[in-house]
Amino acid sequence: MNADIEEKRKRFKEKSALLIRELEAWFEEETAPIDGSPAPPAPAGGGGSIIGMRPAIDSKRVVDAARVTRAVLEIELPPEIIKRGGYESCEEMINDLMPKLERVYTGELKVKKRRPAKVAEPA
Template structure:
């Protein structure tokens, strides 16, 4: 393993606390109800409900978390590292994405399109 990879890994670890915090805030915002009330309970009955089977957030919406990775890691969130179907909760999302993001950040995991983005400086 080259020194560059180790340096990038150390840099990622320094940014990881902020990344987790920002991803948690993003997840909470994305999964909150529009009017701020608790989501309705699943219909009762013996047939079950599709409502109880849905993930808290689907994989297509997780792509929007790129706004977090752009600011913290200065890179897009590669769609191919997101778990198909989405995540049942924030902990599951972070547990799945963090190791993959670290590997992409260090260059150990190659993705189709992961370019650095320039974060605009405050005016």
Template sequence: MDATKDQLEEIFNAKTPLLISALEAWFEEETASIDGTVPAGAPSGSGGSIIAMRPAIDSKRVIDATSVTKEVLGIELPPEIIKAGGYASCDEMIADIVPKLQKVFAGEIKVKKRKTIREPEKV
């Protein structure tokens, strides 16, 4: 028997705190500087930085958060619900993605199924 929309929303709501916590941990790990933090006294120049103009995480990297959604919700993170360009902060990402994920989970938003890659035939 399939769950109703209301039942799916209840399931999603119960999993939301874990989902948000896991997305926050994922975001922190993904945006952590490879070299560690930049010292406060490091010269930055007077013209600003091109890096400061980019989002904290771009939309293509956000797709990697599908590992989180699969673990917590049992579904992939559909690329079509990710904001083009990415997100300036974790809070912005969560505020945008979580409500959309709820609609995907409950079946309100239909997403394309990804094609599975077939194994080549053995000769």
């Protein structure tokens, strides 16, 4: 293995506890009801509900966790490593993203670089 990759892997492991705590806090904030009330119980019966079939957080919202990866790892959260459809729980999200983020951080997994958005010039 390349010594540079090993050094980056070591730094990632040092930052991983903080990264997990920050992702857990972000997930809790993102999935909390707007009015602060507890989530309603699942509907009774065998028919189910369309609400019960949705993930706790969808993949498009997970992209917003980039603020966590920028703060802790100083990298973007590449959308292509996020599981399509989203995650049923915070644990599922962390278990899926952590190994992928490590590979992005070390450079073992190449992802597309995002171009900065163009800012309109004032009139």
